[in-house]
Amino acid sequence: MNGHAVGLVGDTTIADWLQLIRAEYAEVPGLHLTKPQAQELWALDPWVCDALLNALVDAGFLRHTSDDAYERVGQRSLRRDHGRTCRLEGAPPS
Secondary structure (H helix, E strand, C coil): CCCCCCCCCCCCCHHHHHHHHHHHHHHCCCCEEEHHHHHHHHCCCHHHHHHHHHHHHHCCCEEECCCCEEEECCCCCCCCCCCCCCCCCCCCCC
């Protein structure tokens, strides 16, 4: 395998996607995304999104929350007290 996966855009490698996702979480402290939100945000196939998020969980960068979302380890979430996640503009409701 050459580092590319079916379902990824153009010549973007898995390493590129992991770096991009890390950068997004670093730029937006408290980012809290469900898998469907992450899939839409980065235009990824479901299985590719699963693999990338799981790799970042395994690496200790993200954690999978009890409400089925992903947030950066060691940072507070943007979730509001009433339990809803903040949505990115244009993202479908979760």
